[in-house]
Amino acid sequence: MTFNEKIWELCKKVPEGKVTTYKLLAEAAGTKAYRAVGNAMNRNPNGLLSCGYGKDMVPCHRVVDSTGHLHGFAHGLRKKAELLRKEGIKIKNNRIENFEATLYCFKPQ
DNA sequence: CGCAGTCTAGCAC
DNA sequence: GTGCTAGACTGCG
Numbered sequence: 001m002t003f004n005e006k007i008w009e010l011c012k013k014v015p016e017g018k019v020t021t022y023k024l025l026a027e028a029a030g031t032k033a034y035r036a037v038g039n040a041m042n043r044n045p046n047g048l049l050s051c052g053y054g055k056d057m058v059p060c061h062r063v064v065d066s067t068g069h070l071h072g073f074a075h076g077l078r079k080k081a082e083l084l085r086k087e088g089i090k091i092k093n094n095r096i097e098n099f100e101a102t103l104y105c106f107k108p109q
Numbered sequence: 110c111g112c113a114g115t116c117t118a119g120c121a122c
Numbered sequence: 123g124t125g126c127t128a129g130a131c132t133g134c135g
Contacts, residue, residue, distance in 0.1 A: 023132065065130080067132095
């Protein structure tokens with residue numbers, strides 16, 4: 001399992017209506033390279049299709065920074081906010097509303 | 110706001 | 123193959 005695959009697998013565990021952060025993904029993957037996580041999302045070999053609602057999709061739109069702010073997205077931040085909103089997550093000025101309650105934790109309690 | 114730490118991918122040599 | 127740069131980040135000053 002390569003670094004990227006690890007990130008994608010973890011990312012796929014994020015349920016609809018929830019979001020996670022690069023930090024959490026990195027820690028869950030056993031690394032501190034938060035930037036590398038973003039890199040894996042941006043350059044994921046699955047392509048832009050990964051951001052859809054398919055079987056092997058990687059919900060990269062559910063990944064934001066540790067402050068709840070949307071940073072980048074292959075389809076554009078607008079699209080990212082749109083997808084999140086579609087899942088019931090409210091976006092305000094490129095920021096997750098009620099971020100802490102919307103955040104999904106990998107580590108059990 | 111700016112700098113340093115950490116990791117991968119891409120391009121140059 | 124080795125080396126340097128940039129990037130969807132984070133934490134500290």
